[in-house]
Amino acid sequence: MRAPRLSSLALTSAALLATGMSLAFFYAPVDADQGFVQKIFYIHVPMAIVALCGFIAAGVMAIRHLRTGDRRWDLRSYVTIHLSIVLGVGVLLTGAIWARASWGHWWVWNEPALVSFLIVFLLYCTYQPLRFAIEDPERQARYASVFAIVAAAFVPMNFLAVRLAQAYTHPRVLGTAGGNMPAPMRLTFLVCVGAVALLFVTLCRLELTAKDAAARSRRLHRAREPSPSARPVPVAQRHPRPEIPQVLQ
Amino acid sequence: MTALVLALDEAGRYVAGAYAVFVALIVVYVAIMAAKLTAIERTLEDLENARREPRR
Numbered sequence: 622m623r624a625p626r627l628s629s630l631a632l633t634s635a636a637l638l639a640t641g642m643s644l645a646f647f648y649a650p651v652d653a654d655q656g657f658v659q660k661i662f663y664i665h666v667p668m669a670i671v672a673l674c675g676f677i678a679a680g681v682m683a684i685r686h687l688r689t690g691d692r693r694w695d696l697r698s699y700v701t702i703h704l705s706i707v708l709g710v711g712v713l714l715t716g717a718i719w720a721r722a723s724w725g726h727w728w729v730w731n732e733p734a735l736v737s738f739l740i741v742f743l744l745y746c747t748y749q750p751l752r753f754a755i756e757d758p759e760r761q762a763r764y765a766s767v768f769a770i771v772a773a774a775f776v777p778m779n780f781l782a783v784r785l786a787q788a789y790t791h792p793r794v795l796g797t798a799g800g801n802m803p804a805p806m807r808l809t810f811l812v813c814v815g816a817v818a819l820l821f822v823t824l825c826r827l828e829l830t831a832k833d834a835a836a837r838s839r840r841l842h843r844a845r846e847p848s849p850s851a852r853p854v855p856v857a858q859r860h861p862r863p864e865i866p867q868v869l870q
Numbered sequence: 871m872t873a874l875v876l877a878l879d880e881a882g883r884y885v886a887g888a889y890a891v892f893v894a895l896i897v898v899y900v901a902i903m904a905a906k907l908t909a910i911e912r913t914l915e916d917l918e919n920a921r922r923e924p925r926r
Binding site: 642656657658660661664665668707708710711714715718719721722820824827828831834835838841842845 | 880881882884885887888889891892895896899900903906907910913914917920921
């Protein structure tokens with residue numbers, strides 16, 4: 622049941638991505654201010670939006686895990702954060718390329734949008750070390766969920782702080798007035814956001830399927846191994862040697 | 871900071887670089903997932919073979 626849905630999701634996201642890229646290069650007009658470099662916008666901004674939404678969604682899943690105690694929500698939260706970090710790497714790299722082309726620098730430290738995204742990204746980079754530092758699976762899932770909720774609350778706060786910052790140079794894309802993009806650019810941008818979002822969902826499902834299959838194969842392995850009581854007792858254990866007291870030197 | 875309008879060939883390199891980063895990320899991610907799924911498939915095959923073999 623799951624495989625056809627995953628394959629159809631993959632095909633749809635590939636088709637939507639191809640449509641988005643075609644619109645970006647052949648339909649959307651070249652920006653009068655930045656020129657051809659502005660085409661990076663159609664991949665950089667959708668990735669940033671989907672990554673930040675992914676972090677918030679992971680927080681919501683973590684709340685569901687803590688409320689229901691269902692470990693599947695913790696797994697979903699983990700996979701969503703993992704993929705959002707992957708997209709975050711893409712946002713930072715494509716942002717650096719765009720900054721170099723537009724501003725002449727790979728990174729600008731006094732730009733609030735860049736630095737705030739880096740802070741959010743670094744915050745989530747601590748999620749996996751924190752998670753795998755805890756051995757007990759129950760505690761691991763609980764602590765990871767608490768982290769995901771607190772960090773998810775930090776994402777919109779960070780976004781608001783950037784919006785309220787006075788001195789900014791980063792272009793405003795989604796304002797209260799709907800931005801100042803011409804209609805072809807807006808349509809292309811929305812298709813690209815939809816394509817990246819669908820790709821995100823597809824990859825999430827792929828990773829969840831892989832994790833589910835791995836867990837099943839581990840369970841099968843464990844079921845095949847004979848239980849400790851059923852194992853034949855070694856001869857040495859059946860007739861234990863008398864304990865020899867250690868001689869103090 | 872005012873945006874620099876680059877010549878199309880120079881701008882093209884930056885745009886190609888940005889899109890290549892995106893494609894590379896997806897390809898690497900899918901390749902890692904495919905490797906993991908292959909390993910799981912191998913494990914399941916081993917289990918299947920072990921099930922077929924008569925137990926001693």
